[in-house]
Amino acid sequence: MKITLIDGSPESYANKDFTVELASDLIDTGHKVNLFRTSKMKINYCNGCWSCWWKTPGECPQHDDMPEIYKSYIDSDLVIHFSPMIGGFISSRLKTVNDRSVPLVHPYITIVNKECHHLGRYEKYPDMALIVDPMDSDSEDLSITEDLYRRLAINLKSDLKLFSTTKKTKEELINEVNHI
Amino acid sequence: MKLTIFNGSPRKTKSNSTILIDHFYKGYNSHDNHSIDINYLADTSKTAQHVEKLNEADVAIIIFPLYTDAMPGQVKYFFEEIEEIDTRGKTVGFIVQSGFPEAHHSIFVERYLEKFARRKEWNYLGTVIKGGVEGIQIMPASMTKKLYANFENLGKAFDETGQFDATIKNKLRKPFRMSFISRTLFRLVILTGMSNYYWNMKLKENNAFDKRFAQPYLSDSK
Numbered sequence: 001m002k003i004t005l006i007d008g009s010p011e012s013y014a015n016k017d018f019t020v021e022l023a024s025d026l027i028d029t030g031h032k033v034n035l036f037r038t039s040k041m042k043i044n045y046c047n048g049c050w051s052c053w054w055k056t057p058g059e060c061p062q063h064d065d066m067p068e069i070y071k072s073y074i075d076s077d078l079v080i081h082f083s084p085m086i087g088g089f090i091s092s093r094l095k096t097v098n099d100r101s102v103p104l105v106h107p108y109i110t111i112v113n114k115e116c117h118h119l120g121r122y123e124k125y126p127d128m129a130l131i132v133d134p135m136d137s138d139s140e141d142l143s144i145t146e147d148l149y150r151r152l153a154i155n156l157k158s159d160l161k162l163f164s165t166t167k168k169t170k171e172e173l174i175n176e177v178n179h180i
Numbered sequence: 181m182k183l184t185i186f187n188g189s190p191r192k193t194k195s196n197s198t199i200l201i202d203h204f205y206k207g208y209n210s211h212d213n214h215s216i217d218i219n220y221l222a223d224t225s226k227t228a229q230h231v232e233k234l235n236e237a238d239v240a241i242i243i244f245p246l247y248t249d250a251m252p253g254q255v256k257y258f259f260e261e262i263e264e265i266d267t268r269g270k271t272v273g274f275i276v277q278s279g280f281p282e283a284h285h286s287i288f289v290e291r292y293l294e295k296f297a298r299r300k301e302w303n304y305l306g307t308v309i310k311g312g313v314e315g316i317q318i319m320p321a322s323m324t325k326k327l328y329a330n331f332e333n334l335g336k337a338f339d340e341t342g343q344f345d346a347t348i349k350n351k352l353r354k355p356f357r358m359s360f361i362s363r364t365l366f367r368l369v370i371l372t373g374m375s376n377y378y379w380n381m382k383l384k385e386n387n388a389f390d391k392r393f394a395q396p397y398l399s400d401s402k
Contacts, residue, residue, distance in 0.1 A: 045222065045253050048190035048245070054382035058394040070397035087259050088295055089250070096253030099190075106393070107379040109280075110370065111363055116280040122395055144292050151249035151288050 001077040003177075004126065005035045006069065008083040008094025013039075015133065018166065019082050022131075025174050034072040038093050041065040045096050052103035058121055060103045069097065070104065076126040078161070078180060081149075083130075085137035089145055090130075098152055105155065112154065120157040127180060128153045129162035131173065181342065183214065184237035186230065188221040188244030188255035196313045197243045197277060203328045204241075204275075207335030214339075222254045227261050234262055239271045239342065241305075245313070246278035250289045259296065272297055273305030273344055279314030283353040286311070306344050308334065310352045315378055 003026060007019040023035040042064040051061045060066060073079055081097075083090035106119040130149045134142065146163045153160040161180045164173060189195030198218075205216060219230050221244075234240055244255050251259070274293045276286045286309040297304035316324050330348055337345035358366065369375045383389040 045224065046190055046247065047222070048195070048252075050382075054379065055386045055388055056396075057383070057388055057391045059396040067397065071399055074395075074397050075399040087256075087263060088299060089256065089292060092253050092256035092260055095248075095250065095256045098248045098250075099253050101248065104397070108376050111358075111366060114358060114363060115282060115284060116358070116366075121393070122398065140295060144288070144295060147288050148250050148292065151285075155248055 001031050001180075002075060003031050003033045004069070004072045004076040004079045005033055006079065006081050006094065006097060007035065007037045007039070008081060008091045008097060009039060009133075010084075010086075010091055010093060011039045013084050013133075015084075015166070018133070021170065022080075022082075022173065025170055026177065029174055029178060031177075034076070036069050036072070038097060041068075043093070043096060043100070046099040046102065050102075050107075053107040058103050060100065066097075066100050073101075073126065074104065074122050074124075078129060078177070079126045079158075080129040080131060080162075080177070082132070084133040085135045085141060085145065088137055088141035089148070090132065101156055105157070117154060125157040127161045128156070128158045129164070129177065129180065130160065131162075131164050131166065133166040181238050182236075183208070183217070183239045183241065183338075184233055185216075185218045186221055186234070186240060186242045186258070187218055188242060188252055188258070190222045190245075190247075190252050190254060192220040192222050195245065196316055197245055197275075199316060200275065200277060200310070200313070200327075200331050201243060203331035204335035204338070207332035207337075208339045210332075210336050211339060221258045222252070224254055224257060227258060230258060231261050231265060234267060234270070235265050237270065239273075241273050241275060243275040243277070246276055246280075246286050246289065249285060250292065262300075268301040269303065270300075271303040271305060271342070272300075274307040275310070276307055277310045277313040279312075281312035281355060282358055283309045283311050283356045306349065308344055308349055308352055311355070318378070 005019055005023050019035055023033045026033050044062050044064045083094045104121055106121045108119040109116050110119050150160050162176055164176055185201055187197050189197040219233050244251050278285050290307045293307050330352055334348045383392050
């Protein structure tokens with residue numbers, strides 16, 4: 001599979017090499033992996049300008065490193081998000097990457113699962129997976145986060161195929177990804 | 181009682197959240213003239229100041245637009261920064277507004293906010309949810325009259341009781357989901373192309389209508 005691995009952990013996160021090792025293990029099992037360590041990238045907040053919907057359709061006008069992620073994202077079979085749990089949810093860094101996904105969909109509205117949602121812009125969207133380091137979170141935080149990611153996946157014309165934690169060993173995680 | 185507002189809209193003063201808060205304040209000030217203290221969380225260079233404002237506040241309302249079914253990144257950043265200070269015992273309420281009409285989109289983050297308030301040991305005032313807010317800046321006054329009156333009444337009741345009025349809160353939560361009839365009607369509207377009127381108008385204003393289905397991030401290798 002072509003995999004985009006987005007590491008949303010902040011600079012201060014202790015287990016710095018987690019995604020580097022995960023990417024390397026995934027490559028060893030035959031996947032093609034693009035790893036994005038967002039703490040080392042320039043990623044601005046979404047400012048809600050909606051230029052990507054009505055000025056430069058599909059294109060975010062901000063000048064930062066997001067286009068690398070967009071291109072890899074749309075070209076992938078699977079996108080794995082990684083974040084330590086901070087305050088009961090993913091990092092603000094990773095949340096910002098999610099906010100910036102707006103250019104990947106179309107402003108037009110359609111009905112999905114009996115609800116309003118935006119139309120897709122691309123023919124194909126990758127499946128999604130989320131791996132978190134639980135840190136100080138409890139099972140309720142994890143369940144809320146999983147639900148919020150299921151909602152994100154609907155918005156991104158995708159499906160959350162895996163929600164897992166670093167409590168699992170690398171082998172178990174690789175196995176879970178291989179079973180998607 | 182000192183009420184401090186935190187507006188988490190990435191559009192700051194030009195946001196729909198600002199318009200809703202203006203109407204809330206109108207009602208809140210109908211008896212006395214309270215001083216207005218609004219802090220824009222998207223000014224992330226001022227986060228230390230915002231943290232201090234929360235530290236000083238007795239009562240806070242945090243309002244934000246729904247971004248990918250949760251809080252905008254700037255609001256999450258503020259939540260992370262207040263981890264450093266002891267805010268136990270503060271009274272905090274939330275207002276979440278979304279572009280989509282149904283309140284259902286916002287109930288997942290509502291669960292998070294309730295849990296977050298518990299984590300911080302705040303006195304949680306609840307979360308007001310209002311859908312269908314995108315476009316209010318171009319809607320004719322007849323279409324927004326009820327919405328603004330509800331927010332004014334919400335503010336008035338907040339001044340009188342220190343709570344979000346349950347009846348108004350329930351009114352604002354409608355529609356919770358689209359009924360079979362409204363879905364059927366909406367499908368018909370989609371067929372006429374009318375549902376895209378707002379977007380098409382904006383696309384045409386910007387000479388971008390012909391490029392509306394562009395796929396700029398598609399890989400060249402395909």
